Amino acid sequence: MKLALFDDHRLGAVVGGDDDSTAGLVDITDALPWPHDPDPLTAGWWRRLCRDFDQVRDALRDAAAAGSPVPLDEVRLLAPALNPSKIVAAASNYAAHVEEMHGVQQRTLGRVESWMMHFDVFLKSPSAMAGPCDEIVLPAAELEAGHEIHHESELVAIVGRGGKDIPVAGALDHVLGYTIGLDITVRSPADRSRRKSHDTFAPLGPWITTADEAGDPADLDIALQVNGTDRQRVNTRDLLTGVGEIVSYASHMMTLLPGDVLFTGAPPGVGPIAPGDVLDARISRLGRLRLPVRDDGLPGDGCPTDRAVATGTA
Ligand code: MN
Secondary structure (H helix, E strand, O other): OOOEEEOOOOOEEEEEOOOOOOOOOEEOOHHHHOOOOOOOOOOOOHHHHHHHHHHHHHHHHHHHHHHHOOOHHHOOOOOOOOOOOOOEEOOOOOOOHHHHHHHHHHHOOOOOHHHEEEOEEEEEEEEHHEEOOOOOEEEEEHOOOOOOOEEEEEEEEOOOOOOOOOOOHHHHEEEEEEEEEEEEEOOOOOOOHHHEEEEEOOOEEEEEHHHHHHHHOOOOEEEEEEEOOEEEEHHHHHOOHHHHHHHHHOOOOOOOOOEEEEEEOOOOOOOEOOOOOOEEEEEOOOOEEEEEEOOOOOOOOOOOOOOOOOOOOO
């Protein structure tokens, strides 16, 4: 299934296609066997859905098949995660990206931080999440300081059943599904948590494709275009540490809770973004996530249905 959050944090099933030009959405909120709560901060109904999805899958699937889909441009899609306890993100997880970071760090830091060249996980603030109808807002202070702010387009796993000390074998059973994430990052000497946690620096979407439908997470094509130009293109078979291994590794450090968000690492091709840019990320079988970039001195422009071209807000 493709599970979406939309409008007043309602639950939707996306049907009829992988791309938002052909797909529609069915409101399946009322098929939940427990009360829905539109308050995004409590989020208990959502965590329960993540934890117990196997128990309600058939009822939700039936409701999706019985309902009448509305065109996607008639709803406001939200990030397909609600108040997760944490965003865990993998670093240095594609060899070609690790290689390119030597040059990026030399340019932006004047030195290479060798400790950052090895796989590990770090935390990004959940308040950085943004949805498919939002914008990426670049903080004026970072722009005025002359720091580059980069895109990273990543496969993201949403935790279903959580756990501690999860063995690698069976770790993928703890994943509810997958979505597209942009790990927006300031290149500066500050700590990762500061550089990657500004509001809107964790866009997610367009929805969760559940694990059974997403297929092998080690065979997904990731492609990112900025203003129509290719920036990143990779297959997840090149991940140095696979999704199951990341789940296991992180869970040996901290208990993973239902609904937690796991970024799996940046492919090669990271680079600067600027106000006026439009980021267009696609992952096979997961859909497409398009967001414009602006600085924090300009108002947003709602949710245009066609974001294939720059919006000209620079
Ligand atoms: Mn990243």
